[in-house]
Amino acid sequence: MPKSPARNLKPLILVAEDVRALSLRITHVLESKGYRTAVAEDGEACLAKAQELSPHALFLDLMMPRLNGMEVLKRLRSNPATQSLPVIVCTAKGFVTDIRELIDLGVNEIVIKPFENSTILEKVEACLQDPHQLLPPARSAIRPVPSEVYSPSLDPSRAKVTLWGTRGSIPVSGPRYARHGGNTTCASYSCGEHHILFDAGSGIREAGIAALQNGPRHLHLFMTHAHWDHVQGFPFFAPLYVPGFEITVYGEDGFGQTFEHLMTSQMDRDHFPAERRDFRAKVHFQVLRGEPVSIGSIKVSQTATNHPGVTQAYKLKHRGKTFAFVPDNEFLQGYLGDPKHIQPESDLVVPQQPLIEFLQGVDVLIHEAQYLASEYQGKIGWGHSTIANACALVRLTAPKKWIVVHHDPGHDDAFLDEKLQLTRQILRGLGSTAQVVHGYDGMTENL
Amino acid sequence: MAEPQAFPQAFDPEQFQNLLEDEELMRRLLEIFGEDSAKLLQRCTESLNREDYTALHEAAHALAGMLSNYAALPAYEASRKLMLHALSRELHLCRLTLAETCLEVNRLAVALAAFLRQL
Numbered sequence: 220m221p222k223s224p225a226r227n228l229k230p231l232i233l234v235a236e237d238v239r240a241l242s243l244r245i246t247h248v249l250e251s252k253g254y255r256t257a258v259a260e261d262g263e264a265c266l267a268k269a270q271e272l273s274p275h276a277l278f279l280d281l282m283m284p285r286l287n288g289m290e291v292l293k294r295l296r297s298n299p300a301t302q303s304l305p306v307i308v309c310t311a312k313g314f315v316t317d318i319r320e321l322i323d324l325g326v327n328e329i330v331i332k333p334f335e336n337s338t339i340l341e342k343v344e345a346c347l348q349d350p351h352q353l354l355p356p357a358r359s360a361i362r363p364v365p366s367e368v369y370s371p372s373l374d375p376s377r378a379k380v381t382l383w384g385t386r387g388s389i390p391v392s393g394p395r396y397a398r399h400g401g402n403t404t405c406a407s408y409s410c411g412e413h414h415i416l417f418d419a420g421s422g423i424r425e426a427g428i429a430a431l432q433n434g435p436r437h438l439h440l441f442m443t444h445a446h447w448d449h450v451q452g453f454p455f456f457a458p459l460y461v462p463g464f465e466i467t468v469y470g471e472d473g474f475g476q477t478f479e480h481l482m483t484s485q486m487d488r489d490h491f492p493a494e495r496r497d498f499r500a501k502v503h504f505q506v507l508r509g510e511p512v513s514i515g516s517i518k519v520s521q522t523a524t525n526h527p528g529v530t531q532a533y534k535l536k537h538r539g540k541t542f543a544f545v546p547d548n549e550f551l552q553g554y555l556g557d558p559k560h561i562q563p564e565s566d567l568v569v570p571q572q573p574l575i576e577f578l579q580g581v582d583v584l585i586h587e588a589q590y591l592a593s594e595y596q597g598k599i600g601w602g603h604s605t606i607a608n609a610c611a612l613v614r615l616t617a618p619k620k621w622i623v624v625h626h627d628p629g630h631d632d633a634f635l636d637e638k639l640q641l642t643r644q645i646l647r648g649l650g651s652t653a654q655v656v657h658g659y660d661g662m663t664e665n666l
Numbered sequence: 667m668a669e670p671q672a673f674p675q676a677f678d679p680e681q682f683q684n685l686l687e688d689e690e691l692m693r694r695l696l697e698i699f700g701e702d703s704a705k706l707l708q709r710c711t712e713s714l715n716r717e718d719y720t721a722l723h724e725a726a727h728a729l730a731g732m733l734s735n736y737a738a739l740p741a742y743e744a745s746r747k748l749m750l751h752a753l754s755r756e757l758h759l760c761r762l763t764l765a766e767t768c769l770e771v772n773r774l775a776v777a778l779a780a781f782l783r784q785l
Contacts, residue, residue, distance in 0.1 A: 238731040239702050240695055247691045282727050311731060333734040334685055 229253040230275035230347055234266035235291065236309070237283045241332075245309075261615045263483065263592055264284025267295055269301050276327075276346050278339075281310040281317075289317075292324045305350040309334075322354045329354065378410035378666040380542055380583060384422020385658040387546070387589055387603070387625035387639045388448050395631035400660025403448040404546045404625060406585060408535055408666075413517055416440040417480075417533060417544045423452035427459075435463025435500075437512055441521075441545060442470035444530035445481040451484060454491050464500035469507050469519075471529045479504035496603060507531075522577040524548035525570070526602035532574060534581065540666045542583040543618070546625045548574070551608040553599050555592050558611035558649060568615070575615050583617035583664060584653075587625035588642060594627075606638065610645040613653050624658040667785045674740050676770065677777040681737035689785065695735060702732055703771050710748065712769070714760055722760065724750035729767070737780065741770035 232249050237260050246256040248306040257272055259265035261284045269277060281288035288308065295301040308321055308544030311332040321329060327350070328342040366396045384390075391401040403420030414424060416434075419440060428440060438458060443449055458464040460501075470478045482504060505512075511520040517537040524532045525548055532545040551567045561568060568575070578584060588609035590598060595605045603625070604612070613621050623642065626635055639657050646655060676705035686692050691747040706729040730745040744767040 238728050239698055240732045240735045243694055243698070244686070244691060244735055247688065247694070282724060310726065311734075332731060335685070362682070414686070467679075 227461045229255055231255040231257065231272060232278060232343060233257050233265070233268055233272060233274035234278045235259040235262070235268075235283065235288070236278070236280045238280075240268055240281070243308075244261055244336070245339055248339045251587070252340060254343070260284075262288065262291045263289050265659060266500045269295060269304060270298075274304070276305040276307060276343060276350070278307050278309055278343070281308060287416070289320065289324070292321070292326065303351065305346045305660065307346055312482070317477075325353050327353055376406065376411045378540065380585075380622060380661040380664045380666060381407045381409070381426070382585075382622070382624065382658045382664075383407065383426040384418075384420040384423070384452070385626055385660055385661060385662070386420075386448075386628060387587065388419045388628050390451075391487050391628045395633070397633040398659060399626055399635055399657065402660050403451060404443075405433075405452060406544055406624075408517075408537075408542070410517070410537060412436065413515055414438050415514065415535065416517070417516065418443055418546065419448045419453035419456060420448050421452040421455070424455040424457075425660075427457035430458050435465075437460060437465045437467070439512075439519075440468045441512075441519060441533050441534065441544075442468065442478075442482070442531075443524075443544070444526065444528050445473055446528065446547070449546070450485065452484060454486050454493060459498045459500050459502060460493070462499045465503075466500050467503045467505055469505050469512060471508070471531060472506055473529055477504075478506050491580060520577075522573050524574060525550065525552060530602070532577065534577060537666075541581040542666060543578050543581045543585065545578070545584070546581070547587060547602055548604060548612075549600070549602045549608075550604045554608055555596065555605070558607045558645065561608075561611040561615075563615060571612075573611070578612075578616040578618065580616070581618045582620065582666060584613070584616065584621045584627045585624055585658065586612065586621060588623050588638075589625055589627050591638070606642050607645055610642060610649055610651070613646065613655070614649045615650070615653045618653050620664075621653050621655045622658045622662070622664065623655065626657070675777075676738060676740060677781065678693075678739070678774040678784055679781055682781075684734070685737055693782070693785065696785075699736070700775060703729070703775065706732060707768055707771060710764055714757075714764055716723045717757065719752045719755045719760075723749055726752055728765075729771075733771075734772075736774065738774045738777075741767065741774045744770045760764055 232254050234242050234245050234256055242258045249256050257268055259268045263285045278595050279288050295304055305327045307328040307330060308326050309330045327346045330338055330342055383405040386401055386403050390403050402422035404418040405420050405422030405426055406417045407426055408415045444551055458466060468482060472478045473481050507521060511518055519535050520535055521531045521533050524530045524545055530547055534541055534543045547634050554567050586609060587604055588606045590604040635657055642661045682780060695734050706725060708720060709725035713725050726745050726748040726785050733742040733745055748763045
């Protein structure tokens with residue numbers, strides 16, 4: 220227990236503070252009112268002086284060398300000689316968890332830095348008047364700044380792009396894929412009443428469940444092509460089986476097969492329990508033949524990509540913003556060299572000039588970069604780009620933001636993290652200012 | 667019309683006087699500034715050279731604590747930014763911010779020396 224101050228002798232305050240400017244200031248303010256002071260410059264010195272000097276109160280900084288203030292407080296409270304020493308904690312940390320921990324340990328007052336001189340005196344005087352009065356558990360030193368409460372809510376009319384599936388080739392599952400997700404390709408654009416989907420990989424199952432929540436309406440689904448990883452979720456698209464929904468599916472005929480057959484041939488009794496005739500929604504299949512589509516004020520246009528079969532890139536334009544969806548495209552087919560050497564007039568670029576013009580300056584580009592050069596050597600002509608070649612495309616088309624999708628099923632989260640760093644490094648080397656991120660299942664991007 | 671300033675003011679004398687309310691205390695703080703700021707910047711530099719981000723965070727925290735007594739917003743904010751970058755462990759950002767902090771502390775030292783001469 221601290222001894223009572225002798226007659227005419229002001230109380231002794233121990234100041235534990237490693238920053239000299241602060242300890243000088245605190246001691247100066249206290250001494251100007253007649254208090255006696257002593258200074259400890261680290262946690263260990265503080266414990267020693269608290270024992271030796273029996274101060275009447277301790278001004279304790281939390282972040283100190285050798286022993287931090289929280290540990291000092293614990294030791295003071297567990298030592299019978301110092302357990303009732305009044306403690307004023309001085310901290311720059313305004314975090315609720317830290318404050319709660321301090322209160323649990325037993326403090327008399329808390330001062331949040333930076334502080335005014337008057338605060339030092341107020342806290343010390345309050346502490347000495349009632350040394351046994353600890354801060355109650357419910358009390359927090361953090362107070363909201365007086366103002367009207369600002370509670371914004373999401374504007375439902377704001378356009379957003381959602382990625383429901385970002386994996387290529389085949390779905391994957393397991394903890395190694397948890398952050399990027401394992402569903403195959405699907406994305407949506409929603410704005411007010413409009414809901415437009417792209418591709419029907421396994422990700423469309425989640426997109427369908429989400430679409431049910433807003434009740435029956437007209438949905439539009441644009442298919443880039445009919446490879447398994449882009450159609451395999453179609454039979455699991457719940458709105459197909461709900462009366463009241465109207466669904467228009469857009470795409471191109473294949474080689475020798477109609478577009479409708481490409482989409483529904485996986486729904487025969489041999490492959491799946493439901494068939495085309497089990498749809499309860501009103502479903503249309505519309506062959507595009509290169510024509511753009513207008514849905515209200517939204518315009519969706521298309522051009523071909525370099526991918527086996529008939530494969531489309533889509534560009535959606537709405538309210539002056541554009542986003543392009545190109546999950547499968549082998550840019551610079553067979554090229555394994557440095558992308559710095561690729562110019563707009565390069566022989567390898569010319570065949571994809573229409574695509575380059577189509578993608579020029581979009582706000583958001585969703586495009587793949589599936590392979591490393593080492594992986595690509597055995598997969599030339601499979602319809603997918605290397606990271607370097609995709610970076611060359613980004614340099615030539617200058618999107619504001621590039622979201623990389625169609626992650627290889629062999630690339631787990633750790634590998635994709637490194638791949639993204641490499642992508643950024645290549646882009647920087649090319650002088651591109653495009654922002655690049657990896658898409659993941661559930662990702663939302665406001666346009 | 668005043669000319670636009672290339673840098674924000676390193677130090678606000680009026681705020682400094684209001685904060686400390688005492689000339690003797692002001693003099694004491696001004697006297698120790700050079701020595702203490704050099705020590706703390708040295709601690710930051712050595713921690714960063716070792717890529718010891720915990721030590722860097724502690725040193726930057728102490729520096730920010732010190733600067734909070736000098737009504738020196740640019741230097742204080744630079745040191746706070748250094749604390750945050752130390753937590754993020756981004757070497758490149760820490761280097762940039764330490765350089766910025768050194769610059770601001772040097773600017774502040776010049777401004778404080780001028781202020782002390784007028785006291």
